[in-house]
Amino acid sequence: MSRLLKRVNWAGITLLMLFSTLVNAANLPDFTELVEETSPAVVNISTEQTTTSSNRQLSPDAQELNEFFRHFFGQQPFGQQQQQPRQQQRQRSSLGSGFIISHDGYVLTNNHVIDGADVIHVRLNDRREYEATLVGTDARTDLALLKIEAEDLPIVTMADSDDLKAGQWVLAIGSPFGFDYTVTAGIVSAIGRNLPSDNYVPFIQSDVAINPGNSGGPLFNLDGEVVGINSQIYTRSGGFMGVSFAIPSNVAMSVVEQLKADGKVSRAWLGVLIQDVNRDLAESFDLDRPHGALVSRVMPDSPAEKAGLKAGDIIMAFNGKTIEHSSELPYLVGQLKVGTDAKAQVFRDGKERTMTIALAKRPDDAEVAQQKADENRLGMTVAPVSEQQADRLGIEGGVIVEQIMGGAAARNGLQQGDVITMLNGQVIEGVDAFNRIAQTLPSNRSVPMRVIRDGYPMFIPFKIVE
Structure with missing residues (x-):
């Protein structure tokens, strides 16, 4: 009798597990219809580029790995040589994906897929192939708009990505390693991800x-609408590791509108350098918790300077949107049109105030870089030392190293977080004094710099090599 009861119990458990498996399988999405409906609008993109390279021929495996690193890491580990032998011209192809957004042939893809291409080929699901015209690119968002001469093409439907939530199912169609129309699926891991090299894109992580x-x-939702454009992966192994x-x-689509109209993207500009507010900074500024974007520097003749923003201000909200992390501000500013009057909620001296800022056109990267170089020859950005930090260190004035950009700062061993109190025998009263003294430093000769690091003061020799 006991054995019979045990058998009955095991049979019941087995049936229960089988029933649970069937229920769970029934709840999983079926992507077959979605794939059939959307695949015709997904395209394969290949490019031809005339490049100069050495006579030394790489193996096919090395060439493929070179292409992988070039697209995803900006590196090329194989085929580099210290001494360049005789040069020759050769053709190189790259491979990527894209999708059709209009019946008359507009195609959206990544900028890095077609960057530097002489010829761009677009191949459809039905094997029709077209040579595409480049309408325009935007490197900051890694987007490119192409045009092929065709009519009545199948198109995708674009979703409102603001409605996307973590945990939702998403599906990608593309050509990984050249395997056309490969389908992969997963869930949204997070939204609004900001990567160090991409300040203008709140990425979807999946x-x-x-x-x-x-x-x-394309990255589709379960309704067959495009919620995102696959762009980057995070990897330590060189392959997929679960973070896309x-x-x-x-x-x-905001970028597409400008590319169609002008072939380029113009962004509004605020003209500040900012940093995140950590717990210690929040305490030093008497904030109840870490949030907002701390202004470490105001660019000369910028919209921020004209509106009265100062170093040490904390921007708590911009145009009605609360700022939790400083990385959110560049995207909010960049989405607005040049000439827009934006409202900034600013925390200064323990009080909040609203400031109106007339946004201007963002200067070219070369202009910004030159301006930074002209104002600061030391290869770093600095921020003012707060009163609380100054009291803790027992100093008056000084500047704190916010970012090391290279050059003299990197060569001389300066670190982020160092507090500079003297330079070339002159006391540093603040950011303006630091920049003024930096302009007068001699080249190719060491000068003394007093630095406080981890609470300990020391002098270091500082030399600008020009």
């Missing part, structure tokens, strides 16, 4: 398997 060749392809990033569809 665990959808993305590999070289998926770049520029896509450009939100709303960001992409």
Whole structure:
């Protein structure tokens, strides 16, 4: 009798487990219809580029790995030589994905897929192939708009990416490693991700398997709408590791409108250098918790300077949107049109105030870089030392190293967080004094710099090599 009861119990457990498995399987999405409906609007993109290279021929495996590193890391580990032998011209192809957004042939993809291409080929799901014209690119968002001469083409439907939430199912279609129309699926891991090298894109993070060749392809929701454009992966192994990033569809379509109209993107500019507010800074500024964007520097003749923003101000909200992390501010500013009067909620001297800022056109990167170089020859950005920090260190004035950009600062061993109190025998009263003294430093000769690091003061020799 006992054995019979045990058998009955095991049979019941087995049936229960089988029933649970069937229920869970029934709840999983079926992507077959979605794939059939959307695949015709997904395209394969290949390019031809005339490049100069050495006579030494690489193996096919090395060439493929070179292409992988070039697209995803900006590196090329194989084929580098210290001494360049005789040069020759050769053709190189890259491979990526894209999708059709209009019946008359506009195609959206990543900028890095077509960057430097002489010829761009677009191949459709039905094997029709067209040579595409480049309408325009935007390197900051890694987007490119192409045009092929065709009519009545199948198109994707663009979703409102602001409605996307973590945990939702998403699906990607692309050509990883050249395997056309490969389908992978997963969930949204997070939204609004800001990467160090991309201040203008609040990325969608997912665990959808993305590999070289998926770049520029669409990320769909369960309604078959494009919520993002697959752009980057995070990897330590060189392959997919469960962390993929896509450009939100709303960001992409905003860029598309400008590329169609002008072939380029113009962004509004505030003209400040900012940093995150950590716990210690929040305490030093008497904030209840860490949030906002701390202004470490105001660029000369910028919209911020004209509006009265100062170093040490904390921007708590911009145009009605609360700022939790400083990385959110560049995107909010960049989304606005040049000439817009924006409202900034600013925390200064323990009080909040609202300031109106007339946004201007962002200068070219070369102009910004030159301006930084002219104002600061030392290869770093600095911020004012707060009163609380000064009291703790027992100093008056000084500047804190905010960012090391290279050059003299890197060569002389300065570190982020160092507090500089003297330079070339002159006391540093603040950021303006620091920049003024930096302009007068001699080249190719060491000068004394007093630095406080981890609470300990010391002098270091500082030399600008020009």
